[in-house]
Amino acid sequence: xxxxxxxxxxxxFAPSPSGPLHFGSLVAAVGSYLDARCQDGExxxxxxxxxxxxxxxxxxxDILRTLESFGFEWDGPVLWQSQRQDAYAAAxxxxxxxxxxxxxxxSRREIADSATQPAVDGGLAYSGVCRNGLPPGRAxxxxxxxxxxxxxxxxxxxQGRQTQRLEQDVGDFVLRRADGLFAYQLAVVVDDAFQGVxxxxxxxxxxxxxxxxIWLQRxxxxxxxxxxxxxxxxxxxxEKLSKQTRAxxxxxxxxxxxxxxxxxxLGQTPPDQLSASLPxxxxxxxxxxxxxxxAPRQRLIDPGA
Ligand code: GLU
Numbered sequence: 001x002x003x004x005x006x007x008x009x010x011x012x013f014a015p016s017p018s019g020p021l022h023f024g025s026l027v028a029a030v031g032s033y034l035d036a037r038c039q040d041g042e043x044x045x046x047x048x049x050x051x052x053x054x055x056x057x058x059x060x061x062d063i064l065r066t067l068e069s070f071g072f073e074w075d076g077p078v079l080w081q082s083q084r085q086d087a088y089a090a091a092x093x094x095x096x097x098x099x100x101x102x103x104x105x106x107s108r109r110e111i112a113d114s115a116t117q118p119a120v121d122g123g124l125a126y127s128g129v130c131r132n133g134l135p136p137g138r139a140x141x142x143x144x145x146x147x148x149x150x151x152x153x154x155x156x157x158x159q160g161r162q163t164q165r166l167e168q169d170v171g172d173f174v175l176r177r178a179d180g181l182f183a184y185q186l187a188v189v190v191d192d193a194f195q196g197v198x199x200x201x202x203x204x205x206x207x208x209x210x211x212x213x214i215w216l217q218r219x220x221x222x223x224x225x226x227x228x229x230x231x232x233x234x235x236x237x238x239e240k241l242s243k244q245t246r247a248x249x250x251x252x253x254x255x256x257x258x259x260x261x262x263x264x265x266l267g268q269t270p271p272d273q274l275s276a277s278l279p280x281x282x283x284x285x286x287x288x289x290x291x292x293x294x295a296p297r298q299r300l301i302d303p304g305a
Pocket of ligand 1: 016206
């Protein structure tokens with residue numbers, strides 16, 4: 001497969017088929033779609049089924065059907081991460097050849113025991129035990145990317161200036177897991193570059209991953225896309241809507257009403273009667289009135305509150 005030619009604006013929606021679409025994923029889809037379409041941009045769809053044990057049977061097809069019945073129109077064919085193993089392997093080879101990736105023998109237990117501080121995403125920052133070579137007699141389990149100690153700085157279109165020091169906040173992170181699967185961080189960066197994505201609009205739950213992705217882009221010589229991290233829908237307990245928190249699947253019979261709800265969540269002001277119309281009507285209104293600047297800057301919002 002050859003990469004897509006450059007575009008002025010190319011956005012994407014990249015659901016993981018670990019379950020059906022819920023309101024939280026709809027918000028990211030609506031935000032990225034309108035941001036793209038209102039700038040005459042393209043909008044691609046990528047199925048992030050790289051973490052095969054987490055794929056729910058039938059979920060990918062269900063997601064595609066749901067997006068269709070909500071009136072989303074994507075450009076070109078869907079890119080399936082499960083078919084991109086060669087590309088991820090080639091990127092890992094490049095990083096290995098450049099001395100940027102190294103084999104790691106540490107088990108979860110050893111990482112927990114040697115970690116000196118928690119990582120940004122709730123895990124533990126890797127202390128770098130295998131950084132200078134595997135300990136004698138130990139076999140490689142995972143592959144990690146060496147990080148630098150400089151501050152990674154980027155300006156998010158919604159969340160403003162963000163900084164992270166990867167060495168202390170994350171540590172050298174995993175590119176290929178002990179179970180042989182390529183990690184989300186590698187797959188997402190390789191695919192965004194391959195697809196020529198210029199603009200990433202997604203949930204703020206991924207804000208803390210962005211410096212890792214920027215670092216990887218730099219290591220691989222890829223361009224850096226613009227970023228906008230939208231608020232994430234949480235339930236009354238403050239938990240992100242997800243399969244784990246039993247977020248209800250979107251009801252395609254209520255597509256227009258759910259789209260209106262997602263627009264309101266994103267700070268837009270669609271008229272009430274649109275809820276009882278058809279998705280095409282909602283999109284017509286939304287494309288005329290979309291105001292990115294009205295999107296709230298909070299990272300977590302309970303839509304029921
Ligand atoms: N697949 C990820 C998710 O569903 C999104 C990845 C991204 O947008 O970069 O949470």
